[in-house]
Amino acid sequence: MKTKILLVDDEKDIVEFLEYNLLQEGFEVITAHDGMEALKKVVENPDLIILDIMMPQLNGYEVCKKIRSIQEFKLTPIIFLTAKSSEIDEIRGLEIGANDFIQKPISPKKLIARVKANLRKDVKKSEEKTIPTQIAVGPLHIDRNKYIVKIDGKEKIFPRKEFELLFYLASNLDKVFDRDKLLKDVWGLDVYVVDRTVDVHIRKIREKLGKYSDLIETVKGIGYKFKIIEKSKA
Numbered sequence: 001m002k003t004k005i006l007l008v009d010d011e012k013d014i015v016e017f018l019e020y021n022l023l024q025e026g027f028e029v030i031t032a033h034d035g036m037e038a039l040k041k042v043v044e045n046p047d048l049i050i051l052d053i054m055m056p057q058l059n060g061y062e063v064c065k066k067i068r069s070i071q072e073f074k075l076t077p078i079i080f081l082t083a084k085s086s087e088i089d090e091i092r093g094l095e096i097g098a099n100d101f102i103q104k105p106i107s108p109k110k111l112i113a114r115v116k117a118n119l120r121k122d123v124k125k126s127e128e129k130t131i132p133t134q135i136a137v138g139p140l141h142i143d144r145n146k147y148i149v150k151i152d153g154k155e156k157i158f159p160r161k162e163f164e165l166l167f168y169l170a171s172n173l174d175k176v177f178d179r180d181k182l183l184k185d186v187w188g189l190d191v192y193v194v195d196r197t198v199d200v201h202i203r204k205i206r207e208k209l210g211k212y213s214d215l216i217e218t219v220k221g222i223g224y225k226f227k228i229i230e231k232s233k234a
Contacts, residue, residue: 006046138229
């Protein structure tokens with residue numbers, strides 16, 4: 001099933017231009033040319049909304065507020081298109097629920113990149129809802145909300161990315177992950193890092209785990225996994 005995007009702008013040339021580029025990337029596109037029409041089209045359940053700010057009848061801010069008041073669309077990514085460049089306008093948009101801003105004139109490549117980035121964030125949020133906030137595995141107790149790791153009951157400090165990598169592996173016992181997968185899921189696709197980054201963080205995590213360092217196992221030629229804890233080791 002194609003990802004559905006609602007594209008809203010009162011300038012028909014812009015709508016046609018952006019619609020063409022979005023279609024070329026394989027998206028399904030619904031279009032609207034003013035705020036009232038946008039609210040009617042939103043019932044078609046778009047996965048992401050691209051919304052111009054300066055429009056007749058209802059401006060983008062008003063449309064965004066109304067969309068966010070609907071339970072089903074409280075988390076739907078909304079990207080504002082704006083000819084305005086002031087920080088106040090951007091802050092106002094973020095406060096009423098926008099996820100991102102793109103300033104006109106619009107670069108199609110930048111638009112596509114922002115659309116994909118916001119869709120990835122949305123997927124990640126959905127996945128995070130199913131992830132437990134605390135994990136107890138053998139000698140480790142990991143609290144995701146407080147970023148606390150306890151080893152044999154003693155708290156150990158882990159920098160943010162080391163913590164997130166440890167939590168990710170411990171949440172998926174005995175599952176092997178290659179470096180690319182770890183980079184995408186822990187660091188995110190929008191951050192440029194190299195394979196070596198994973199290895200360095202694994203080494204640092206093992207140092208902090210001390211006598212339990214072997215809980216993170218290197219799978220030769222593939223990547224890493226967190227071993228299932230044997231009762232005798234717990």
